[in-house]
Amino acid sequence: MKPIPLPKQKNLRADCAWVIYQILEHGKSSRECLERVQRRHNVRDNAWLQEMSLGVMRRLPILQHWLRGLLDRPLKGNKKVVEHLILLGLYQLHYSRVSSHAAVGETVAAASYLGATSLKGLVNAVLRNFQRESLGDKPIENPIIESGLPKWLFKAIENAYGEDASRVREATNAMAPIWLRVNKQKTSLTAFTAALDNINVAYTTSEEHGDAVILQKREDITALPGFDDGHFAVQDGAAQLAAHYLQVKAGERILDCCAAPGGKTGHIAENTPDVGYLLALDADATRLKRVEENMTRLQHTVDIKQGDATAPDTWWDGELFDRILLDAPCSATGVIRRHPDIRWLRKSSDIDNLAALQRQILDTLWALLKPGGTMLYATCSILPQENTQQIQQFLAQTPDAQLSPVTKTETSERPGRQILPGEQQMDGFYYARLVKSSQ
Structure with missing residues (x-):
C-alpha cells in the first residue's frame, strides 16, 4: 500500500488517524510517528495524541469488530486512512472522556484534512449508527477479540501461563506508571523526594528499589526539579x-x-x-x-x-x-x-x-x-x-x-x-x- 503523507495542514484528529494508519499499515513505531506529528502541536494536544493513538492500539480488535459491522465493505487505496479515522472516532465515543458531540463532529471534519471530503457523510453515518445501535453495550463473546491482543500472542500467553494467563493479559493492557531512578552521584532519594513534595508531585517509593520513585500521575518530566542537572532518569x-x-x-x-x-x-x-x-x-x-x-x-x-x-x-x-x-x-x-x-x-x-x-x-x-x-x-x-x-x-x-x-x-x-x-x-x-x- 502506497504511503500517505502527513496532512499538509495540521488537525488533531487527522494527525492522530495518520499515526494509527502508519503503525497498522506500514509497521512504523508509535514513537517515530508521534514525534513527527507532535512537532506541530502544543503540549496539551500532544498528550491527547498519545493517549488516543495508543488507546486505539490497546482496543484495536474490539474497534475493528465494531467497524466490520458498520461498514458495508472495506475502504481501499488512499481512502484506507479514513477507516483509521473511524477507529479513532469509535474509541473516543466508547473509551474516552471526549464528549459525544465533539467525538462525532470533529472526527467528521478531520476527513477533509485527509483528502477525503467526499467521505465525511460516511464517517458521520458510521459513528451515528454506532451510537444508535448501542454497539458498545453489546457483549463480545470472542475472548481473543475482547483481550485486545493478536491471536498468536493470546495463545502464547495461554500456553506459557495457563491459569494465570487472564491476569497476565489484563496487566498487559493496563496503563504503566512512570518510574524514576534517582542519580545518587548528584542527589539522594531523600533530597529528591523532598523537592517533589515542595511542588506537590504525588509519588511512592519501592522497598526493592533503593533509588526509585514511582509517580502517581503523568507529569512533565522535563519540568521536575533537577532534570537539567541530571538528578534523575526515567527507568522502569x-x-x-x-x-x-x-x-x-x-x-x-x-x-x-x-x-x-x-x-x-x-x-x-x-x-x-x-x-x-x-x-x-x-x-x-x-x-x-x-x-x-x-x-x-x-x-x-x-x-x-x-x-x-x-x-x-x-x-x-x-x-x-x-x-x-x-x-x-x-x-x-x-x-x-x-x-x-x-x-x-x-x-x-x-x-x-x-x-x-x-x-x-x-x-x-x-x-x-x-x-x-x-x-x-x-x-x-x-x-x-x-x-x-x-x-x-x-x-x-x-x-x-x-x-x-x-x-x-x-x-x-x-x-x-x-x-x-x-x-x-x-x-x-x-x-x-x-x-x-x-x-
Missing part, C-alpha cells in the same frame, strides 16, 4: 534491577551490550563510579545518540560505540570483560502496556528468529568474558522461548557456564527470574545471571 523498576544483579566492583571492565537508550549504563555508572572501564555498545546509530544525550545530562563518562554484537572484531579492543550485561534484542512483550503498538508490530514468526539471534549473541559474547566473570542476560519479554528455554539450552550446551541465581527459588530446570507485567508495578522482564568457570 524492572530495568533498574539490572545494575543490582550485575554486581559491578571497582576497577572492573564492563560491557553493556545493546545499551540504548542508556538507562542501565547510567545506573551502573552511578552504582560504581570507580568502575575501571564501561562500554555502552549498540548497533543503532540513531538510538546511540540518545545514549550520548542521557550520559551528558547525567554527567557520566563512558565509552560509547556503534557495533554489531555478533561481530566483535569491528569494535572490541581484545581485552576480556569482567562482567557483561546482555540486554538482548527481544519481542518486547513485557512492555506492551507501555508501548501498545508492539502487539501489532510483532508476528509469531519473529519469536524463533529473535531466539536464534539471542543465542548467537550469547555465544559470541561468552567468548569475550574472563574466566570467573559474570554475564547477566536480560530481556523485556514474557515468552519462555526467549527466556527460561533460552538459558536452559545455553547451560546445557556450554560446559563452562554455571547459573548464579538472582532469586532463592531458581533451579537449573527453571533458571532466572521472570517478572510479569504489573508485578510490584514493574514491566515484564527476565533476568538470568551466568558465571564462567575459572578452570
